[in-house]
Amino acid sequence: MKKEILIGFLVGLFATAAGFYFYVEFALEGTFEEALAVINEKKLYGKVLSIAAIANLLTFFVFIKKKQDYRARGVLLATFLIAFIILIFQFI
Numbered sequence: 001m002k003k004e005i006l007i008g009f010l011v012g013l014f015a016t017a018a019g020f021y022f023y024v025e026f027a028l029e030g031t032f033e034e035a036l037a038v039i040n041e042k043k044l045y046g047k048v049l050s051i052a053a054i055a056n057l058l059t060f061f062v063f064i065k066k067k068q069d070y071r072a073r074g075v076l077l078a079t080f081l082i083a084f085i086i087l088i089f090q091f092i
Contacts, residue, residue, distance in 0.1 A: 001070055004068065004070035004071050004074065005070050005071070005073055005074040005077070006074060007071055007074060008063060008068075008070065008071030008072060008073060008074020008075045008076075008077075008078070009074035009075070009077050009078045010074070010078075011059055011071065011074070011075060011078075012056050012059060012060075012074060012075035012076075012077070012078025012079060012082075013078050013081075015055040015056050015058070015059045015075070015078075016049070016052050016053050016055060016056060016078065016079075016082055017052075018055060019051070019052035019053065019054060019055030019056075020048065020049065020052035023048060023051050023052055024036065024039070024048065043089075043092075045086075045089045046086040046087075046089040046090050049082060049085065049086050049089070050086055053079060053082045053083070053086075056075055056078065056079045056082070059075050060072050060075045060076065060079075063075060
């Protein structure tokens with residue numbers, strides 16, 4: 001049970017990282033490094049992470065559809081962690 005939750009948690013973190021990469025690479029102008037510089041300069045980490053976490057929605061419903069509830073629970077925990085990180089970035 002704990003192993004399944006850990007797998008879901010890691011999948012959730014990976015999905016958020018992939019969502020972050022794809023958003024920065026394809027939705028923002030310029031190269032990846034230039035886009036990261038703009039995000040850093042304008043302090044947009046929270047907003048970009050919020051958009052990147054949408055990828056967790058897809059993984060969550062895939063796990064629910066496959067009846068892998070513990071993995072879906074891990075994705076949900078990863079989403080809560082990302083939400084907490086976004087909250088911290090809003091006050092920095």
